[in-house]
Amino acid sequence: MMALQGKVAVVTGAAQGLGKGFAEILLQNGAKVALLDINEKAGKELETQFNEAYGADRTHFYPVDVSSDQQFKDAFQKILSKFGQVDIFCNNAGIINEKQWEKTVSINLCGVVRGTYLALEHMKKENGGQGGVIVNVASLAGLGPLAQTPIYTATKFGVVGFTRALALASEVANYGVRINAMCPAFVRTPLIDSFNSEEQIGQFMGLADFTRSLMEKFPSLEVEEVSKGLLLLVKDDSLNGACLAMMRDGAGLVSFPKEIPKTPVAL
Numbered sequence: 001m002m003a004l005q006g007k008v009a010v011v012t013g014a015a016q017g018l019g020k021g022f023a024e025i026l027l028q029n030g031a032k033v034a035l036l037d038i039n040e041k042a043g044k045e046l047e048t049q050f051n052e053a054y055g056a057d058r059t060h061f062y063p064v065d066v067s068s069d070q071q072f073k074d075a076f077q078k079i080l081s082k083f084g085q086v087d088i089f090c091n092n093a094g095i096i097n098e099k100q101w102e103k104t105v106s107i108n109l110c111g112v113v114r115g116t117y118l119a120l121e122h123m124k125k126e127n128g129g130q131g132g133v134i135v136n137v138a139s140l141a142g143l144g145p146l147a148q149t150p151i152y153t154a155t156k157f158g159v160v161g162f163t164r165a166l167a168l169a170s171e172v173a174n175y176g177v178r179i180n181a182m183c184p185a186f187v188r189t190p191l192i193d194s195f196n197s198e199e200q201i202g203q204f205m206g207l208a209d210f211t212r213s214l215m216e217k218f219p220s221l222e223v224e225e226v227s228k229g230l231l232l233l234v235k236d237d238s239l240n241g242a243c244l245a246m247m248r249d250g251a252g253l254v255s256f257p258k259e260i261p262k263t264p265v266a267l
């Protein structure tokens, strides 16, 4: 089990919702945490709140839009200057916007790739790094389709595939870095509150009842429950390439078939 005392963590999308919960559970377990978010006001307020609660200089906020390569790189350098190292990197920032779908891809998928590659370059043993762990936040919609949000679903499938492929690369090439994914069902955060909006859902608004019936099948989780899942993926040294599915009735590591299950067809 990885002990978090003295470790340095980075969490994107940390100003509210799941990211705030992830940052807090890492602080409670002894890590220092760099908070990254596009929302400067909420991020700075959270930095003050966390430093009061967990000790001066345990957290620092960095304004970063994960869709910007430059902002991400600059912040990473500043984090290294302040904290000296990065051991844990959680790519959590994500949005739902089916209308501005290229923006959604740039944040939800490309943002995860940007963060992961920055962390990997620093952590990789072949670069003189000390190893570490990266956790990418996907969704249950990264394992099965959410009809109202095809682009969001595509980005989350992308996050799962990217995580699994890179975890395998890490194992084969011995990077010394573990890379895992989280796949929670609906979680009570502002993301869900803002969902009933034509601005974000566009042409798929008519499918709202279908989503509501799905939400009955997967009742909402609380941030605190999902945060315990993050802690598991960070601490358990045996987990690399793991996808943790989280639902109200329990969490579990997803098994992927070694062979492609298929029904034969005549061609």
Ligand SMILES: NC(=O)C1=CN([C@@H]2O[C@H](COP(=O)(O)OP(=O)(O)OC[C@H]3O[C@@H](n4cnc5c(N)ncnc54)[C@H](O)[C@@H]3O)[C@@H](O)[C@H]2O)C=CC1
Residues within 6 Å of the ligand: 012, 013, 014, 015, 016, 017, 018, 019, 036, 037, 038, 039, 064, 065, 066, 067, 092, 093, 094, 095, 107, 137, 138, 139, 140, 183, 184, 185, 186, 187, 188, 189, 190, 191, 192
């Ligand atoms: N709430 C839910 O039901 C579920 C959420 N997720 C995923 O969990 C992650 C976090 O979601 P929530 O906490 O629910 O959302 P949220 O909307 O409550 O929080 C997202 C945070 O990300 C920040 N953010 C947005 N765009 C950004 C950007 N370009 N750069 C940096 N920060 C940015 C926001 O300012 C906000 O603080 C997302 O990746 C989401 O897809 C996964 C499954 C279920």
Ligand SMILES: CCCCC/C=C\C=C\C(=O)C/C=C\C/C=C\CCCC(=O)O
Residues within 6 Å of the ligand: 096, 138, 139, 140, 141, 143, 144, 145, 146, 184, 185, 186, 187, 191, 192, 195, 196, 208, 211, 212, 214, 218
């Ligand atoms: C296995 C089928 C896919 C199940 C997907 C389950 C949950 C995924 C949740 C998310 O990732 C994003 C969270 C919320 C957005 C989705 C719908 C909210 C709709 C609210 C409403 O219409 O009232």
